[in-house]
Amino acid sequence: MYQSHFGLNELPFSLTPNTALFHALPPHLEAIQTTLAALEMGEGIIQISGEVGTGKTLVCRMLINQLPEPFELAYLPTPAANGHELRLALARELAIQAEEDNTALTERLQHALITRKAVGKTVVVLLDEAQALPDDALEALRLLGNLETEHEKLLHIVLLAQPELDQRLSQHHMRQLRQRITFRACLRPLDFAETVSYIEFRLGSAGCEHVLFELAQYREIWKASQGIPRLINQLCHKALIAAYSSNTQLVGRKEVLMAVKDTLGARQPKWTYPVLWGWH
Numbered sequence: 313m314y315q316s317h318f319g320l321n322e323l324p325f326s327l328t329p330n331t332a333l334f335h336a337l338p339p340h341l342e343a344i345q346t347t348l349a350a351l352e353m354g355e356g357i358i359q360i361s362g363e364v365g366t367g368k369t370l371v372c373r374m375l376i377n378q379l380p381e382p383f384e385l386a387y388l389p390t391p392a393a394n395g396h397e398l399r400l401a402l403a404r405e406l407a408i409q410a411e412e413d414n415t416a417l418t419e420r421l422q423h424a425l426i427t428r429k430a431v432g433k434t435v436v437v438l439l440d441e442a443q444a445l446p447d448d449a450l451e452a453l454r455l456l457g458n459l460e461t462e463h464e465k466l467l468h469i470v471l472l473a474q475p476e477l478d479q480r481l482s483q484h485h486m487r488q489l490r491q492r493i494t495f496r497a498c499l500r501p502l503d504f505a506e507t508v509s510y511i512e513f514r515l516g517s518a519g520c521e522h523v524l525f526e527l528a529q530y531r532e533i534w535k536a537s538q539g540i541p542r543l544i545n546q547l548c549h550k551a552l553i554a555a556y557s558s559n560t561q562l563v564g565r566k567e568v569l570m571a572v573k574d575t576l577g578a579r580q581p582k583w584t585y586p587v588l589w590g591w592h
Contacts (some may be wrong), residue, residue, distance in 0.1 A: 314556035324518035325549040327542065329370040331377060335513040337506050343371050343497035347470055348378065350495040351436060356457045357469045357492050359442075361478060362499030365542030365577075368472045371499065372440055375470070379436060383468075384428060386437045391444035395452030398445070402437060402456070422459050425466035435467050442473035443480070450480075454489040501539030504531065510541065511548060524552070525563050532565060532589060536572045536579050543578055547571045 315323065324333070334340075343360050350358045362368045372387075379385055386405035392398035399417050403410050408424050410417065425435055437456075439445070445453070459466040471477065471493075481490040502510060508530045515524060525533075525548075533551070537543035550571035555563045565584070572578050582590040 314552050317556045318524060318552065318561070319519065319521060320515075321519035323549070324514040324520070325545040325552070327545055329367075329373055331370070331373050333514055333517050334370060334374055335510050337502060337510060339498075339500050339502065339506075340367055340371050340374075343499055344374055344378065346495055346497040347375060348380075351383065351468055351470075352380070354464050355468065355494045356460075356465045357453070357471065357489075357494065359471045359473065359477070359493045359496045360499065361473055361475055361496065363501070363540065364474060365540040366499040366501065367541050368474075368499060369440060372438055372472050375438065382432055382434055383436045384433050386435055387440075388437060389440045391439075391441050392449045394446060395448040398449045398452045399456075405437075406435065418455070421456070422466065425459060426461070429461065429464075429466055434465075437467065437469045438472065439469065440472045442471040443475075443477040447480075447485075450486070450489055454492060457492055502534075502541065502544070503539060504534050507534040507537070507539060507544060510544065514548075523562070524555075529563055529565060529568050532568045532572070532581075535589065536568075536575075536581070538579055540577075543575065546575050547578060550574055 313323070315321070347358050347360065360368060360371060376385060376387065386402055388398075388401050388405065392401055396414055399414060399421065400410050403417060403421060406421070406424055408420050428435060439453075453469060456467055457465070457469055480486060481493070511525065511530065511533070529551075533544060533547050537547055547568070551563045551567045554567035554570045555561070558567065569581070569584055572580065
C-alpha cells in the first residue's frame, strides 16, 4: 500500500491491537498502574471503563504481558451467556474438570484456588466486554469474588467494560456487586497534545523519518476523532492512503477532509472554507 511511498516498515495505524505500538500515555498508563497496584494489595474486583475505541483491549493485553510472576492468568474475552457458562469458562482456563452442577463446580474451583494459593499462586481473571454479561453472570462473579481464606482473596477479577456497565451497576439489585468493586480506572479520550504524541509515536515506531502531518492537520484529526484512539487510527490511515494516491509526501487538509468524510463516527466539520474549520 503506502508503506514504501512513505518509507515505513509497517502499517502504523492498524486497527488490530498491537502491544509493540503501545504508547504509554496518561489515560492508559494510569489504568494499568491502578490495576497492578490493586492486585498487589490483594483487592478482589477491579473495573476498567472506557468508551468504544479508547483502547480497553490493548490495555488488557498490556496487563497480560505485565502480570507479576505470582499471578496466574485466566483470560475470558467473550462474555458468558449465564452464570453457569461463566463458571465453566473459568474452569476450562484453570484446567479443572467441568461439572454440570453449579455447587460442585464452585467447590472444585475453590479447591483449585486454595491449592494454587498454597504454592504462592494467585489467579487473576480478566473479563473483556463485561458490559455484555447478563445479570446472572454478574451475580456469579460476585459470588466467585467472595471466595477467600481468613486473610486474603482467592480470586482477583478485572472487568473491562464500556460505560453501560456503570449504568447497570447503579441499579438497586446490583448494589452488592457495586460495593465490591474497590478500584476503578477510566480510559478518557486523548487531549490534543496526547493525540499529537500518539500519532508521532506510531509513525516513528513504523520507521517514519520525515514529517507527514503538520500541526494544523493534527488539530483537524483530533477535532474529528474527539480524541478516540480507534478513530485517530482510521483517520490517519485513510489520510495517508489519500496522500499516496495524490503522490504527495505530506498529508494536507484536503487528504484529512477526505478521511473525515469517509469515516463513520468521526465528527464532521460544519464548514471548511476559507481557512479555519467550523465544527458542530
